[in-house]
Amino acid sequence: xxxxxxxxxxxxxxxxxxxxxxxxxxxxxxxxxxxxxxxxxxxxxxxxxxxxxxxxxxxxxxxxxxxxxxxxxxxxxxxxxxxxxxxxxxxxxxxxxxxxxxxxxxxxxxxxxxxxxxxxxxxxxxxxxxxxxxxxxxxxxxxxxxxxxxxxxxxxxxxxxxxxxxxxxxxxxxxxxxxxxxxxxxxxxxxxxxxxxxxxxxxxxxxxxxxxxxxxxxxxxxxxxxxxxxxxxxxxxxxxxxxxxxxxxxxxxxxxxxxxxxxxxxxxxxxxxxxxxxxxxxxxxxxxxxxxxxxxxxxxxxxxxxxxxxxxxxxxxxxxxxxxxxxxxxxxxxxxxxxxxxxxxxxxxxxxxxxxxxxxxxxxxxxxxxxxxxxxxxxxxxxxxxxxxxxxx
Ligand code: DNO
Numbered sequence: 001x002x003x004x005x006x007x008x009x010x011x012x013x014x015x016x017x018x019x020x021x022x023x024x025x026x027x028x029x030x031x032x033x034x035x036x037x038x039x040x041x042x043x044x045x046x047x048x049x050x051x052x053x054x055x056x057x058x059x060x061x062x063x064x065x066x067x068x069x070x071x072x073x074x075x076x077x078x079x080x081x082x083x084x085x086x087x088x089x090x091x092x093x094x095x096x097x098x099x100x101x102x103x104x105x106x107x108x109x110x111x112x113x114x115x116x117x118x119x120x121x122x123x124x125x126x127x128x129x130x131x132x133x134x135x136x137x138x139x140x141x142x143x144x145x146x147x148x149x150x151x152x153x154x155x156x157x158x159x160x161x162x163x164x165x166x167x168x169x170x171x172x173x174x175x176x177x178x179x180x181x182x183x184x185x186x187x188x189x190x191x192x193x194x195x196x197x198x199x200x201x202x203x204x205x206x207x208x209x210x211x212x213x214x215x216x217x218x219x220x221x222x223x224x225x226x227x228x229x230x231x232x233x234x235x236x237x238x239x240x241x242x243x244x245x246x247x248x249x250x251x252x253x254x255x256x257x258x259x260x261x262x263x264x265x266x267x268x269x270x271x272x273x274x275x276x277x278x279x280x281x282x283x284x285x286x287x288x289x290x291x292x293x294x295x296x297x298x299x300x301x302x303x304x305x306x307x308x309x310x311x312x313x314x315x316x317x318x319x320x321x322x323x324x325x326x327x328x329x330x331x332x333x334x335x336x337x338x339x340x341x342x343x344x345x346x347x348x349x350x351x352x353x354x355x356x357x358x359x360x361x362x363x364x365x366x367x368x369x370x371x372x373x374x375x376x377x378x379x380x381x382x383x384x385x386x387x388x389x390x391x392x393x
Contacts, residue, residue: 001302001336001350001386004028004065005375008187009048013364014372016052016062022376023383026065027052028106028351036190037073037086040093045100065349066301067097068106068274069238071190072220077111078208079216087223094224098231104300104349105228106274108238109217111208111249112201114189115241115279120181120368121357122318128356131369132318133242139163139314141182142247145175148199150248159314187367202247210250217252218265229270234300236272237262241279242317243286255283256291263298272298275336278305278353281327282317288327292335297343302336304329304382305353319354319369322378323385330385337389352378 004026005019019027031040031048052064070093073086097105108114118141122132139159142151144167152160167175185192193201208216221235228235243254252258259273273295280286292299306325310316323329340346355374357366364371 001340002026002065002347003379003383004349004351005379006068006188006351006370007052008032008367008370010051012370013366014370016055017059018372020055020059020062022372022379024379025060025062026349027062028066028068028349029064030067030069030071030188032190036071037075037089039089040070040096042096042099045096045102049100049102064102066104066106066351067102068188068301069190070094070097070105070107072107072109074112074204076220077109077213077216078204079212079219083216083220087220090224091227094228094231094233098233103232104234104236106236106238106301108240109213109220109253110240110251111205111213112193113246113249115186116182116246117186117368118178118181120186124318124356126358127362128358128374129362130319130356131354132316134316135159135314136162136166137178138182138246140167140170141178143167145179146195146198146247148202148247154245154248156314162314187370202249205249208250210245210252213250214252214258214261217262221262221266221271225266225268225271229268233270234272235270236274236300238274238303239276239279241276242282243279244283254280256286256294259291259295263295269297272300274301274303275299276303276305276353277327277329277332278303278307278319281325282307282309282315284309284312284326289331289335292332292339296335296339299336299339299348302348302350303353304332304350305378319356321356321381322352323381329382330389333382333386334389334393337386337393341393350382352376352382354378 003024006028075082117131118137119132121129139155140163183193240251240254306327307317308320308325354369355378357371361371361373
């Protein structure tokens with residue numbers, strides 16, 4: 001695998017030197033300063049390349065390996081008439097990226113929200129802090145903070161009662177923390193939301209069920225993947241995180257069959273997948289090694305991370321150390337290695353996804369999930385396992 005780390009740009013407290021010293025050759029980044037839907041100009045792309053490469057003469061070289069993400073405008077997800085313009089912009093951005101030599105582009109198709117958690121500093125037994133998702137806490141936000149009119153339909157009676165009881169015992173600070181965790185957007189999400197207008201964003205999806213959203217995704221990919229193929233760009237969709245509907249919004253990139261229908265919708269290799277073990281692995285019915293084997297040549301980017309289901313129903317999971325949770329990391333890395341051998345030794349870009357806030361980082365203000373040391377630990381463990389697998393086979 002080509003070892004990379006995500007970098008949120010010049011404001012990221014984790015520096016390019018940190019990423020270099022973690023042993024990476026690649027950087028995963030995006031032009032987060034450009035509003036969703038606007039064209040990424042060649043100048044803006046070049047400016048970022050220059051920042052990344054400026055120390056390359058003195059130190060080991062780093063390159064911009066992957067765009068994560070070139071975000072898809074909501075008008076495309078909702079099939080509004082303006083979608084044609086936004087698709088055109090997307091195509092121009094892809095051409096500009098290709099002209100600058102950047103060939104791997106990640107995106108997602110989650111309506112309104114990107115990835116979601118209910119707690120950002122869940123304390124692990126060793127004192128490190130992890131991200132966590134508790135279905136009942138999500139229900140508290142939905143039922144009693146947002147007060148979404150159709151919310152009760154989405155939770156069992158037992159969950160509703162447990163949520164009510166817990167909500168009544170929460171302090172205002174705890175309520176505010178939960179609200180911020182859900183609405184303010186985690187790093188990488190392009191938007192932060194406010195409670196006052198959030199419901200109206202959800203309402204716009206009222207008529208759009210899973211089938212329409214899937215149709216809109218297929219339409220989008222049919223408009224962009226053939227061009228990407230010509231440009232030599234590999235597009236790779238990031239799965240839903242977590243991989244099930246939230247807040248009444250449909251999600252259509254959660255399972256193996258979701259991926260299969262997307263792959264068929266535009267049968268070019270440029271229509272590919274970001275294989276994110278942490279997202280797909282939350283569902284026990286996603287068999288990760290077999291998904292890798294099935295879509296092997298469409299996997300263009302890999303996120304390695306694992307979650308641990310503390311409880312199935314109502315669901316609770318936290319992000320576990322990279323080799324410890326529910327993801328069979330050995331089998332996953334083995335399957336990836338086999339695919340790389342088939343490709344003649346090509347290295348697929350991979351980033352250690354998230355990490356615990358630990359050691360010195362506990363005293364710093366870090367992006368949730370994206371502190372340096374926890375990701376470095378994950379990368380080191382993964383790299384060791386990868387090396388051992390390569391030597392054994
Ligand atoms: C979380 C991430 C997501 C992801 C986007 C991809 O850590 O994996 O923010 O980058 O959903 O479009």
